[in-house]
Amino acid sequence: MSLLIGDTAPDFEAETTEGRIRFHDWAGKDWVIFFSHPADFTPVCTTELGYTAKLKGEFEKRGVKALVVSVDTLEHHRAWSEDIAETQGAAVNFPIIADTGRKVATLYNMIHPNADPKLTVRAVYVIDPNKKIRASIVYPPSTGRNFDEVLRLLDSLQLTDGYRVATPVNWQDGEDVIIVPSLQDPEEIKRLFPKGYKALKSYLRLTPQPDRV
Structure with missing residues (x-):
């Protein structure tokens, strides 16, 4: 299934490191930043999850999970x-889904067979409070994501809303x-x-x- 901007993010139930969740609930x-990792105990993913943990305060300011x-x-x-906390200086403070059956990854089109049929690519979905997909980014497994860009994207989406x-x-x-450009009335401008x-x-x-003074 191909998910596009404006689509409703599919709901699902899954076991996570913080208990079982139903996604929409x-x-x-x-807002939600929902992203995939190719595998545990891999170097690039370790740096990404550590950095995401350090961004907790930035996410909270924006109303983001x-x-x-x-x-x-x-x-x-x-x-x-435990390895992430030791090597990155930040403990994981968000749920990690155990998707051993690849149901969630398949639902969100995170497995690209021509890249690797067994692992997820580095997909990122930005999902708004109405459960609509507002943006998506896909990286290959070898390239770490730029989470500063994810914050910039969030700021843009929330401002332009x-x-x-x-x-x-x-x-x-x-x-x-x-x-x-659609705004043309001088008095309204x-x-x-x-x-x-x-x-x-x-x-x-x-x-x-x-929104700045």
Whole structure:
């Protein structure tokens, strides 16, 4: 099954390192970063889970939960978590799904047979409080993900949900944003963007980030 932006994230039940969950109930009203790992006790994954643990405060500020799936067992997950804490300086503080039957990985199209039929690729899904898939990123097993980019993506999604703007190339939180081209009424623009804007073209209008003082 191919999951696209705007699709409802499939629900499922699974055993995790924090007990059995039903995904939609567990997610509640939060955003979710749901990502897969090829296998436990592997070097790239170890660095990724350690870094994700260090981001707990950043995720909480954004109303985000992290959820990980791997095709290994709960016993392996728990033993590996000790290695992560030892080598990365941060204990795992989010659930890891034990997907030994590959049901969740298959449901979310995380196994790419031409890459490796036995392991998941490094997939990332950003899922909003309405359980809609808002973004997806796929890396090969050999390449560690950039979780700073995941935070940047979250900031953009949450900002553009609240304001009629888009974020330009390499945008970082606090920088100028783009007024959406569909917004043309001068009075409405003035009301929505009292700081004013700079028109480089009729369709390219930059304005200070509207949620900043």
